[in-house]
Amino acid sequence: MNSAITVFFKEVRENIRDRRTVINTLFVGPLMAPLIFVLLINTLVTRELSKAEKPLPLPVVGAQYAPNLIAALKQNNVDIKPAPEDPDAAVRNQDADVVLRIGPDFVKAWDKGEPAQVEMIYDASQQDARGPTERLKKLIEGYGQRTGALRLLARGLSPSILKPVVIADRDQSTPQSRAGLMFAMLPYFFILGGFIGGMALAIDTTAGERERQSLEPLLANPVPRWKILGGKLMATTAFAITTVALSIIAFAVVGQFLPTEKIGMSLTLGPRFIVATVFVMLPLAALLGALQTLVAAFAKSYREAQTYLSLLMLVPIIPTLLLSILPIKTQLWMYAVPLLGQQVTIMRLMRGDPVSDMALLICFVCTSIAALVVCAVTARIYYSERLAISA
């Protein structure tokens, strides 16, 4: 039997007996993506739903100056509250999302037919205040337009002369694409899953083996070192792939039950999603496994390796952040960059955007090449004398 296969089976057998590794591979890693996603979606859904239906609480200063406006707001489910002592401070301290201030001049201007001013006090940097603010602005503008139209009619003019141009909205976004921004995070959790799945083995087979002083006897066997390394890399990759595959399947199952349609989004998680995602994640799992092994081979101890690998775990978040901050148009070259390619592929598949077989293939091949290069570098490290010496 080939010695690399021997090493592979031994590493798999040994690590399957380690409860912590098995829990990480079979539970923690795979369940991370779906769990975080369920949390995220649920928070979002409850927030959106409650915002749209609930009465809008609105502290008003000087409500007595514009009884008609206040009555119109009340009709539109606005809950008029007494004015706070210091409206500006109330908004700054987030006691109120938005405060309406009507000055005594309002009546005078209104009676003369001049633009009557109301003030909206709000903090644009507060995410939570954005919805109520927009809602109130629309209500007041609507009230103004209705009054304007009535005044024109009273003078015998058609209100339509005030609207020389009308915009008709033709939004091209689909429910899937509206979900996109939030979904930019998801590929990272798949990648992270693979990372967690391979981590224990990457450390155990290098730094761990050296710390246990079993590397030197192992290397005294008549097997070229690259074969030993090959077996270890295969085992690490196998664990990482198991985690990733389980993670994708778990997500596809859980995703069916998410109330995404309530906020106008929908996930496409059919068999094509599963097959294509696993396909592009395969070489990435190998690449990450090789990277982890490379880093762990440099570490002097198990603990040191853990520290390094925790830092390495932050690397895959870079394309995720880039893509969620800068909404770049997807281009073919992106599929050729490891991590970015997987990110783009998974995002587009989930949103129901087309991903050509060519793009999938480019992603697979380029990441495989990167994985081979890292394997070769790791092999070089394996041939160094320092590697085997335990003390």
Next chain:
Amino acid sequence: MIEVRNLHKAFGKGAKRMVAVDGVSFVARDGEITGLLGPNGAGKTTTLRCLYTLMSPDSGQVLVDGIDAAVDPVAVRRRLGVLPDARGLYKRLTARENIDYFARLHGIQTQTMHARRESLADALEMRDILDRRTEGFSQGQRVKTAIARALVHDPKNVILDEPTNGLDVMSTRAMRTFLKSMKTERRCVLFSSHIMQEVAALCDRIVVIARGRVVADESPDALRAQTGETNLEDAFVKLIGTDEGLAA
């Protein structure tokens, strides 16, 4: 047969350069037990590491059964059974699985592997621990397992780095008996030690190393004659020029 010719090995560069082995030559013959004797830090482990090709010497030659270690390291390792200084086991595997792993890496057929493992288990008196996971093994049980896996491919040449290190009296005696049995099987046994009595009791030939150099290469009797001391320990101290490291 193991031949070492003018071996040199240094670590580090510049001011930090430390010469570990400085021109070591000796021959370990088949059917003999050769002892590599020297104080701590004399260069024994480095010499042995060059022998089983874990390290490559800066200069000099290592021949195992006439095969040059620099030319065909895999063939050399195939002819060697090695118990290195580091003898960690895989603690989540049983003793049997530990031994079988190394047998497979040597490419031994399954049947031969079973036969060889069983006979080693008898010789080392470790039948009772064969199917236990090695986690929690005593020092003696660990060494037995490490020796069994090192010899499972029936090597002609056996290298042991301080094999009795950390063993109690009974285990040490068992180890000596085992080394002698390997000698009667016409193997070439090379072991290192810093313990005088052990070397004196076992070896046909003693190679004394101090500060990276061979200071004597004789039979125990010749060594006594050469130094004019009747006591081997005194002979040893005289050879290495200091008693530093002997007690350790």
